[in-house]
Amino acid sequence: MSFLLRESLERFLAEDLGRGDATTNAVVPAEARGRGALVVRSAGIVCGLDVAREAFSVLDPAVDWRGDAPDGAAAEPGATIASISGNARALLSAERVALNLLQRMCGIATATRRYADAVAGTGCRILDTRKTAPGLRALDKRAVIAGGGKNHRFGLDDGILIKDNHLAVAGSVAEAVSRARRGAPALVKIEVEVEDEAALREALASGADALLIDNRSPRELGPLVALARSLRPEVPLEASGGVTLENVRAYAETGVDFVSVGALTHSVTATDISLELSIA
Amino acid sequence: MSFLLRESLERFLAEDLGRGDATTNAVVPAEARGRGALVVRSAGIVCGLDVAREAFSVLDPAVDWRGDAPDGAAAEPGATIASISGNARALLSAERVALNLLQRMCGIATATRRYADAVAGTGCRILDTRKTAPGLRALDKRAVIAGGGKNHRFGLDDGILIKDNHLAVAGSVAEAVSRARRGAPALVKIEVEVEDEAALREALASGADALLIDNRSPRELGPLVALARSLRPEVPLEASGGVTLENVRAYAETGVDFVSVGALTHSVTATDISLELSIA
Amino acid sequence: MSFLLRESLERFLAEDLGRGDATTNAVVPAEARGRGALVVRSAGIVCGLDVAREAFSVLDPAVDWRGDAPDGAAAEPGATIASISGNARALLSAERVALNLLQRMCGIATATRRYADAVAGTGCRILDTRKTAPGLRALDKRAVIAGGGKNHRFGLDDGILIKDNHLAVAGSVAEAVSRARRGAPALVKIEVEVEDEAALREALASGADALLIDNRSPRELGPLVALARSLRPEVPLEASGGVTLENVRAYAETGVDFVSVGALTHSVTATDISLELSIA
């Protein structure tokens, strides 16, 4: 769906360019050429090089680009992850947008990889959330995949997640699941958020397709997982709430299938990447 | 320019809603009412409550909202910063977008305040950069103001910043400034990036309106500032590169007018804020 | 999500108005008032009155509207299903768009009701498909619900449906399901299309969440349903291909959970509804 990505990139470039790059247009001749290298300054997981390339190509469709590291590759400080040549004005004017996106995506992928590594061998997968930067969800979620995570819902329509407020309105888990089953499209699953044993039993009995166990410490989580496995072993279990890089393995070792981590996308540390340019 | 904010919010809501909030539409009656409180979980500076309110009002134009803390107010953990009541479906369906924006804006304001506090009394101001989340620049920059910072350029058109690549093309600082002076709109200033004494002298001689001294340690910066003040005392000086919360005061104490900090907006830690809802 | 509906309606009105309603603007004074009644001419199921109302209100925000029959109500020929009064130019200029939408939605609801009635008592539900008029999917699918049907996927992203081409690429059902399970968001189900017993057995063994049995006559379908129930009774079964109002009950009586009918939305007979206006 590159036409949707391109539409976003044009909006982002317009935001930065305003009425145009006053410095570059005044100082750099229209026909000048430039070449550059994207160099990683802090170790991390690469993600989104094609997005950066596309940002440059909006301003210079003939830009020459080398070295698409695939999403998920690891890069050491000093590594050149792509080289580019093209119209000098285009390179200078698109640089900031390209880097802003690339640094964020690499930052998310890098953080996700740390979480994924922390749970390696447990069979548990790291899930993202909908706590993404508005307007950037598709890119944020793609970066989670690059880091070895898995995507939870992309939005409010491609999955049913019955939370405490929904339960309160419906009056019971059974009623909420029943309403959801009636009204939802045929191929979306119904996940129910539970916090204690009673709710967990009720949710499993209601025919929920998945459970989200929220706000339990790893110690509290263990018995709930065991109970759920004994009742309906095929139901996927997700844990959330208060998960950090330090405690994520303890969560994973409770036997849950998924741990979801909002910080992957709501609190991103940009990977330090610079564009080393020379203009001819 | 609320019409532009609204257009952005509609795009953000559409991103999250997709074809609609499948859970809420199935479980919550169309006429149900809800009320809620926005509660801060970690101490921070408030910013963007009107943006959150507007997000809810896209889905329920009649939403009732109380308690607009002004941008820049400090909030302690547990503080209720706003209360809301309205159509229950609207509250549930807009919650995530509203919080994603609010938590980011508060996070930026909070970080900026820490930097501003660190340089308090020096006369130096904290500047932001163009390293913002694409699509969110206006909100990111507003949050910097809320935190006590000052905005550098909003884009490539409302200021001239001549960097090393521009200088290389022009051949000399004098030529670059001369081209910029000819081509730029009448009311934008010309800032020149310099790294050493020779460049600083040349830039001041060229008639630049401001200088950005990049990549110098506070120790190296001091003599450059003194020199610039002796030559053209009216020219504002900005330092950038490698600034952290730990060293920012040392930079400020060199006597520069501004220190710019990319991390304010490229590496944001979201403030923890939750919406405590009850549905009738 | 009325802001999305409104955006569509504005586009539809712009399509019909072009540079404006030349006849009405020339002949009808700007301040003239009109009142009218929406009268059904052929028996049918009502759906979409609020959409029609919204179309009028784009041109006259103060339009007065009475009588929202809920989606799904039955109307006899001659029945007035809504009355309206407002600016005469607005009523005349929006009439065609309002009726074009309303007649299509009622037509879809009416056809769906016939199919739903035909399978009444069997426990089988009528499903729609993605064979909708481009740009009108949300309205088309809402009309299916109004007629008593259920929605299959809204698009290519809120459900996995592995068809013959996907299977051919993957090499086996097991491999295709495995790839889908890895790549898909956490809350979408995986449905596999099968045409014969071998494929059905393989799909059930692969862990598919649902089966679509395509292009089988009711007679052929029966044994396949029985087999599937004996192997994995919890897996929903859908039949499709060659379904008509005449044979749909035979399909339903095989015990499938769903029968999908493309004609509900790809071949719509508009319900005859007229707007009886009088202008003051």
Added chain:
Amino acid sequence: MSFLLRESLERFLAEDLGRGDATTNAVVPAEARGRGALVVRSAGIVCGLDVAREAFSVLDPAVDWRGDAPDGAAAEPGATIASISGNARALLSAERVALNLLQRMCGIATATRRYADAVAGTGCRILDTRKTAPGLRALDKRAVIAGGGKNHRFGLDDGILIKDNHLAVAGSVAEAVSRARRGAPALVKIEVEVEDEAALREALASGADALLIDNRSPRELGPLVALARSLRPEVPLEASGGVTLENVRAYAETGVDFVSVGALTHSVTATDISLELSIA
């Protein structure tokens, strides 16, 4: 105006794709190639192959396409009307939108051809109406041409049609025509809707450029046509209301120039066309 068609196609594809084709992206490698044939399953008139091609080319600009049957060609069941090869993901992801449009356009052309054949030799032409699917008017009207029909107005601005409500406001036909003549652009014609002899005489006397005789049976229509021809033989006459494939010839034989048929576009039976794909 392919840029407008492309904009519509991108909107239609976005509607179907949502956040992307989850099945295809998970199962089919990015570099896989596919080839396919568009095969007609029910006899009909071809229309819109270039629209289908363009839908595919939005997702794969390098798609290879063979065999553009011109609009209006007849196709027998089993006929291959086009073949395509390109990126496999693009073919799979664009298939439904391409077919939904093509099947509708062929369906309209096919129905129009039946009406056109029914009046062959009478000199009467079949006209469409504004009863089209909102958002699809340009394509719907193009299909009418392909079937041998003629287009009435494209919207409310490229022709004046004075109906009963306009007449009621103006007070008389003469006044309505006079207002329209004053206010309308210089090159649009003024058509007046009449139902009986008195109105027909008045409309002709008023200088109307064309007459629409509504809701008369062929038997009633004949004398009105004769009268109009005797008074102003150069004025085109259009009949509408209650026209079916069975009675359209009787209408045509009254000597009217045009018969307009709303069902051509408001009640479309999609032509059965399938895409036979093989993926390499």
Added chain:
Amino acid sequence: MSFLLRESLERFLAEDLGRGDATTNAVVPAEARGRGALVVRSAGIVCGLDVAREAFSVLDPAVDWRGDAPDGAAAEPGATIASISGNARALLSAERVALNLLQRMCGIATATRRYADAVAGTGCRILDTRKTAPGLRALDKRAVIAGGGKNHRFGLDDGILIKDNHLAVAGSVAEAVSRARRGAPALVKIEVEVEDEAALREALASGADALLIDNRSPRELGPLVALARSLRPEVPLEASGGVTLENVRAYAETGVDFVSVGALTHSVTATDISLELSIA
């Protein structure tokens, strides 16, 4: 179609505001109120006050506005044509866009009135052309009406105008008109451009609905008009080419129905109007 006007106004305001009115936002408190008067500085015809009002109301929906002079009213220097009060920031920030539109519309109306006055009593009407400022056609053409002129085509679709290039391709006037008659929608007229007697005779014989006689002096035009009247008196005649305020009456006195004047909209002198504001 105020929703289309509003969309244009939002685009125009966004063009002027960029990221916001830096001066006003810094200097004027958010809650300050202002009141003002729109005062005409040079005599002219008023047109577009509602457009100006709507521009202000985009930024302050509650703006209070008095004194809608209708389109076409004459105003003397010093006349106050409207008064306004509302949020001071909104008044200051929307002022330029509102005035730019109003001054252009009044300028066009004023020029048109001069031409209309020059041909008063001849029965000839002044027509506009498609030589409008791109993006402003609807407003430009409305101003022509306000000045007493009449609109020619609004675009390339609401009238057929066969020019020399079309004739050259078709090979003859008869063939060109015949093709146009076949292909055009039912209610648009066919006008043919001619420059000499032979072409005029051929065009009248072909059944053209109107003639445009281009590039003839009034002296040359007279005999051509007389000839056309003798052959087909009902066919409207339009003259164009080289028309000025000085010679327009001579053109009109040849007996043509219309004279078209490109300068009305391609070379506009803005009416001098100022907004006299006081801020509280």
Added chain:
Amino acid sequence: MSFLLRESLERFLAEDLGRGDATTNAVVPAEARGRGALVVRSAGIVCGLDVAREAFSVLDPAVDWRGDAPDGAAAEPGATIASISGNARALLSAERVALNLLQRMCGIATATRRYADAVAGTGCRILDTRKTAPGLRALDKRAVIAGGGKNHRFGLDDGILIKDNHLAVAGSVAEAVSRARRGAPALVKIEVEVEDEAALREALASGADALLIDNRSPRELGPLVALARSLRPEVPLEASGGVTLENVRAYAETGVDFVSVGALTHSVTATDISLELSIA
């Protein structure tokens, strides 16, 4: 930023085309080719040929174009400034939009050149204003550059201009400048509008970066300029109000740096340029 220009051109073409060029589509075969020359009919400065070319290329991406006179070149009557060949329908359908833009841009450049010539040798530069045609500001301002002028602000955000109303609200020039200095982005200058000596002294004392002296005759202006030079010689001075081609030199000779002229863009005389086409 050709993607933004292209978006504007598509909007302008859509405005003119409506549902398409009815004449050309009916009369000219789809495969016909045309060639043409853009010929200047009145002497002027060329500006915007690339804009015209891009307008044609929206409808025919393969259009062949020769002879890009650079912005600012002078052309005599009869001069061919570009030649074009391509699809005949595309040339005919895009002609009007291309010419409307080109004629306006050349007209603005030509007028600006007259003003620039009138002040030649004085060191004074001609400035434009924000009195541009809404939607065309970027093109209008580019034409001013082509004519030898200089751009003032592009919008309300890339410069601070404190006018009388702002001063009235702030209470004093010092307060207004102080507020602006605090709130404005770091690189925009602060210009203050003054009308008399007291205000001028106050503004210079406040630290304003530039002064606009409004509504003074050249005779009155002289002493004010001298005073300003004596107080703060580095501050640029701009004169505005009542400037005409006749008196502009007198203004320039007072020693101001800039004279701004609203008429450059608010009252444009289109340069007469025609497209001489031949269709094969």
